[in-house]
Amino acid sequence: MYHDLHFAFNLPMHRGSHLVDDADLRKKGVTRIYDILFAYEDVLMETDRRLRKILVRPEFQKEMGTREFYHHLGRVMNEYEEKNNLGEVSILAAAYRHGIPVFTSSPGDSTIGMNVAGLELLAEAAGLKDLFKLKINPSKDVNDSTAIILNAKRYEHGKTAVILIGGGSPKNFMLQTEPQIQEVLMIPEVGQDYDINVTDARPDTGGLSGAPPSEAASWGKIDPTKLEETVTAYLDVTVAFPLMVAYVRQTTRPKKQKRLYHRGQELHEKLMQSYLENNREVEQLKNLIKKLSAKPTGKEE
Amino acid sequence: MYHDLHFAFNLPMHRGSHLVDDADLRKKGVTRIYDILFAYEDVLMETDRRLRKILVRPEFQKEMGTREFYHHLGRVMNEYEEKNNLGEVSILAAAYRHGIPVFTSSPGDSTIGMNVAGLELLAEAAGLKDLFKLKINPSKDVNDSTAIILNAKRYEHGKTAVILIGGGSPKNFMLQTEPQIQEVLMIPEVGQDYDINVTDARPDTGGLSGAPPSEAASWGKIDPTKLEETVTAYLDVTVAFPLMVAYVRQTTRPKKQKRLYHRGQELHEKLMQSYLENNREVEQLKNLIKKLSAKPTGKEE
Amino acid sequence: MYHDLHFAFNLPMHRGSHLVDDADLRKKGVTRIYDILFAYEDVLMETDRRLRKILVRPEFQKEMGTREFYHHLGRVMNEYEEKNNLGEVSILAAAYRHGIPVFTSSPGDSTIGMNVAGLELLAEAAGLKDLFKLKINPSKDVNDSTAIILNAKRYEHGKTAVILIGGGSPKNFMLQTEPQIQEVLMIPEVGQDYDINVTDARPDTGGLSGAPPSEAASWGKIDPTKLEETVTAYLDVTVAFPLMVAYVRQTTRPKKQKRLYHRGQELHEKLMQSYLENNREVEQLKNLIKKLSAKPTGKEE
Amino acid sequence: MYHDLHFAFNLPMHRGSHLVDDADLRKKGVTRIYDILFAYEDVLMETDRRLRKILVRPEFQKEMGTREFYHHLGRVMNEYEEKNNLGEVSILAAAYRHGIPVFTSSPGDSTIGMNVAGLELLAEAAGLKDLFKLKINPSKDVNDSTAIILNAKRYEHGKTAVILIGGGSPKNFMLQTEPQIQEVLMIPEVGQDYDINVTDARPDTGGLSGAPPSEAASWGKIDPTKLEETVTAYLDVTVAFPLMVAYVRQTTRPKKQKRLYHRGQELHEKLMQSYLENNREVEQLKNLIKKLSAKPTGKEE
Incomplete structure (x- = not known):
């Protein structure tokens, strides 16, 4: 989904060839995905800079799944699309408009996850841990x-x-x-x-x-x-x-359209209800969890 | 890493063939990974039952990365290996013994992630959210x-x-x-x-x-x-x-051996230090994060 | 091209699955090409029987390339198509009608080549070598x-x-x-x-x-x-x-349509002419070939 | 088998890379097989020149299968290996020495087949058809x-x-x-x-x-x-x-060693014998072949 941002930001991507000298590309500041070429500084680094500013917006300051995370990001991409008069170029913006939930199974893997991690590191290093609250919960x-x-x-x-x-x-x-x-x-x-x-x-x-x-x-x-x-x-x-x-x-x-994104809470409650009605271990697991109250929590060795 | 648990638990896996009738397997309660066959109830469901009891142990009650999560799980697998007199059969147990960090980029994808999510759901449904504290932070x-x-x-x-x-x-x-x-x-x-x-x-x-x-x-x-x-x-x-x-x-x-797992805190501090020394946006990002204190946090629509 | 004959002969081929028990198929007299199934006796052996009778027709009694061989075979397949009222089912018949040359680079590899070889063997075994004159010259x-x-x-x-x-x-x-x-x-x-x-x-x-x-x-x-x-x-x-x-x-x-099959002789003469006009070794090779007249020909050891 | 000849002829082949500019290679007279590079004129054309002189030797002047053809070629390659003091570099030479039969199913496809065809064309163009008698019979x-x-x-x-x-x-x-x-x-x-x-x-x-x-x-x-x-x-x-x-x-x-090449005639006779003893169509096919004597042979349209 990271590369979707270049389109909404209107940063240029070029179709080239995969038969190129990559050491030369690196020297010239060009990054390659198979046969797509783009500038390291003006596209990759610029996308990251804009992304970081988006990630410190208030609506991102909470624990969430990628379903909700991509929805907030899609709203911003939709604004960029409209502001830049781009037509429909971003998948996240389209999903936002149509209420389609988007998930990733590997939130830490991608430049989006890298920048979330970078901001968490900064917040800790700068003693601002309590203010930067974005956490992805898989x-x-x-x-x-x-x-x-x-x-x-x-x-x-x-x-x-x-x-x-x-x-x-x-x-x-x-x-x-x-x-x-x-x-x-x-x-x-x-x-x-x-x-x-x-x-x-x-x-x-x-x-x-x-x-x-x-x-x-x-x-x-x-x-x-x-x-x-x-x-x-x-x-x-x-x-x-x-x-x-x-x-x-x-x-x-x-x-x-089903607009399933907007039915998230309803679906979540149905899932909990079916779980409680059917799961044969509910009582046993509840008791195990309750016992935790008496014990100190884990420490890394 | 989920399938590593079967070995430490000493639950039987069988080498078969990929040329089998899967509708028939399903009827007979056999699950298949290419040419490996095992019982749905006695292996798959049993592994899950044991795993859930492990995941509510005190040392798992915290926010952590999979690096730490697998280390705790490896310690338990190491106990099973020793108790069952199995020799070296589990990768997680070996990594635990040798202090090798193990990561996954997709913590929610796998039966381990499914059971973590299942316990979180139960804790919420049962009003025990504050006691079950295991969260994977990518x-x-x-x-x-x-x-x-x-x-x-x-x-x-x-x-x-x-x-x-x-x-x-x-x-x-x-x-x-x-x-x-x-x-x-x-x-x-x-x-x-x-x-x-x-x-x-x-x-x-x-x-x-x-x-x-x-x-x-x-x-x-x-x-x-x-x-x-x-x-x-x-x-x-x-x-x-x-x-x-x-x-x-x-x-x-x-x-x-480098035993890098046990140097986690030291390496983390070096990373923060290099970040603060080199990053050109530190001040700008700190200011953006500080501004968050005045604002309400995000709400899902 | 061998399997093209089944269609012109109107012998039944069935679409099945590749996930079958081949030892069982062999026992039941069924032959398989990936997911196509057909009877060994009534399709495979029957195609061979008909093919052998075609290959002893007079027009096949000569040395030729597969270009000419397939043309003669296409004429027979065209007759079968018409006689059986099949519409257009055979590639060889279509190539015959439109004067399109068909080549194979491996004439001995295929059931057609196997039957040509079988007839040559019979002719030799029966002392009829001079009558069966079909030879493919690559x-x-x-x-x-x-x-x-x-x-x-x-x-x-x-x-x-x-x-x-x-x-x-x-x-x-x-x-x-x-x-x-x-x-x-x-x-x-x-x-x-x-x-x-x-x-x-x-x-x-x-x-x-x-x-x-x-x-x-x-x-x-x-x-x-x-x-x-x-x-x-x-x-x-x-x-x-x-x-x-x-x-x-x-x-x-x-x-x-170019109907190139029917221009075979003209194209062959142009090739010889261009060869004689351009090849730098013509005289040298002619001299080497002429010297052969004085020598006995080769014998297998 | 054509590229085997370069080794026996001691013509240089070079290991390069497949990531090269082929239009440039062509301009510089270099030919490429994946990551193997060699000179067009001094290797490819030179191999062809030597091959043509070999193919007009007396022992090649007959109709044969590739089994016999490669045996004669292997004898010549063996001479080159010995003369050039090369050790064991040629597969055909090794097969010759050990009496191992070598077959190809596509005799016309390869530079060897191309040169056989070129000599046949020359012999016809020069009116020397009766002297150049090499024909591959699949x-x-x-x-x-x-x-x-x-x-x-x-x-x-x-x-x-x-x-x-x-x-x-x-x-x-x-x-x-x-x-x-x-x-x-x-x-x-x-x-x-x-x-x-x-x-x-x-x-x-x-x-x-x-x-x-x-x-x-x-x-x-x-x-x-x-x-x-x-x-x-x-x-x-x-x-x-x-x-x-x-x-x-x-x-x-x-x-x-079985030295099967040298048992060719014995094996051929056993094949004929088994054929005559078992084939259910022998009489029918013999009769069809005999009828050919009365008829004119085929003519290309």
């Missing part, structure tokens, strides 16, 4: 993403689908919502109804990135009775995604 | 991993190397330590000295997983003057890693 | 494919393009036409004008299948001044080819 | 490779194995020996006993290069009862092959 994202699936299936009796582009940590993060419901929260459920994977990773490497929908079914991530409807395409996303979008736009009518 | 990991590199190069005048197996979020998390030093903290540095990548992802997909060391050099992640010494092997890690380990064991003598 | 194909390129560029002053789907031996066979002109026949030329590769093989394996157009330029296969116009797509052909065909059909008008 | 290779497998299993009651490095046409050529025995010649057999594939092609592309041993079993290429002993490694051959060779050398003693 547990909120685990529960908030899970609440969306639970609500769709258990409360609205609908169907759910995951569209997975690429693999790695984001893939599992999306797929673990069902095991979170069934295995950890112990709420009876049967897995996602549809699963579209676009990947170039193969199953034989043994990794998650290439794991096909059938493997996910053995975990309860995907409804095993619907395996025949799952699809895996070994394709570059730059080919697959335009084809999928073009198909959807040609064959379906616009639907009413 | 910013700590960003700064703690960065502090290791800074210390090695700036304070101990040594060399640094990254060995990257696979890609995705962990790859960038390791590589971003240098940009964190140079770009965010603004401490003069020139990038890692050695970079070994073992991957099956190719550069032409444009993603980070396949990005070669040269692309990293254009970001200052790798010292561009040392690009000729970098190595990328398109190999399955199950072939590459044993070859590398065998080579190292045959050609080098044991070295004194 | 040199004819090398020269006939080269003659097409030479004619297009040198005699018709046009441009040439290669569309390469996949890699292996067919890829080099198409690309070697320019080196055959420049290096072996010593006729001045500069390489193909356009080169479209659709492949999933990567350059880093070092093999030809993944070699990009630029490598071909260093051989004179591709005009090096036109490298910027070359395209390599790492894509499954089942995605790439329909997109390419749809684009061509939507953006161009039908052209007059 | 049917001989199909039958000669098949005869090796048949002899090992049916006459010597041994076991057979295929070691397949890479895919494409050579892969099928080796594997089709069993279908040639069972399907075309109709001799009862059950497929190869061992099958080791080293490849980076995946089954999901649907192509032969990535087809696993199980798919081969459905064709009778591999004995389906031995599927569990087959191995596929998705590995670069430069890693896999040295490991395999080192393992074999460390764990086995030298065996008596």
